[in-house]
Amino acid sequence: AQTVTQSQPEMSVQEAETVTLSCTYDTSENNYYLFWYKQPPSRQMILVIRQEAYKQQNATENRFSVNFQKAAKSFSLKISDSQLGDTAMYFCAFNAGSGGSYIPTFGRGTSLIVHP
Amino acid sequence: GAVVSQHPSRVICKSGTSVKIECRSLDFQATTMFWYRQFPKQSLMLMATSNEGSKATYEQGVEKDKFLINHASLTLSTLTVTSAHPEDSSFYICSASLVLGPYEQYFGPGTRLTVT
Numbered sequence: 001a002q003t004v005t006q007s008q009p010e011m012s013v014q015e016a017e018t019v020t021l022s023c024t025y026d027t028s029e030n031n032y033y034l035f036w037y038k039q040p041p042s043r044q045m046i047l048v049i050r051q052e053a054y055k056q057q058n059a060t061e062n063r064f065s066v067n068f069q070k071a072a073k074s075f076s077l078k079i080s081d082s083q084l085g086d087t088a089m090y091f092c093a094f095n096a097g098s099g100g101s102y103i104p105t106f107g108r109g110t111s112l113i114v115h116p
Numbered sequence: 117g118a119v120v121s122q123h124p125s126r127v128i129c130k131s132g133t134s135v136k137i138e139c140r141s142l143d144f145q146a147t148t149m150f151w152y153r154q155f156p157k158q159s160l161m162l163m164a165t166s167n168e169g170s171k172a173t174y175e176q177g178v179e180k181d182k183f184l185i186n187h188a189s190l191t192l193s194t195l196t197v198t199s200a201h202p203e204d205s206s207f208y209i210c211s212a213s214l215v216l217g218p219y220e221q222y223f224g225p226g227t228r229l230t231v232t
Binding site for chain 1: 157211213221225226
């Protein structure tokens, strides 16, 4: 079974600053996908970024980037130039690839508050 | 991107009645849909996995006779809360994924159920 751990229940950052949210996971799978989802106060879950485990290059999406350390089973999210609209719950998630269970596993979430 | 709708967004019902929540993938075919329950400031709790044309797979501890799931087509899954009680009050979220990969979830906006 897979587990996803987010050790930071709450984080805060000043607008325009950079913040990093941590996520570690445990799996015996070799082929898998990792995701960060954002849930703003509206509660609509939105995909922020995705990383395929077989890719060594860290994924980036505008101000969002990940630091994927496969050997350490770590998948942190860096938000640069934080904006007020980044205030949300952030969930790290894991999915096994082909041949594995496609049922996602979510972490407990990190509540991020961006201060003006 | 892929869009998932969920209806109703809010519902209030009396104890003992049944409530149906619909989840639709609007612009793609979803072989698999997921139903989650989310308590305030907590992570998503997977209730069941719904596959088109077959019986849903329920997570341990979820009463399948109470939470009826039907996935009649590739674009529609429904969750019926039968004989609702106040403790069933919660935020219910559906999601759909493209099973061929990369398994990212497309979420509906959620349904706030209040049982009085």
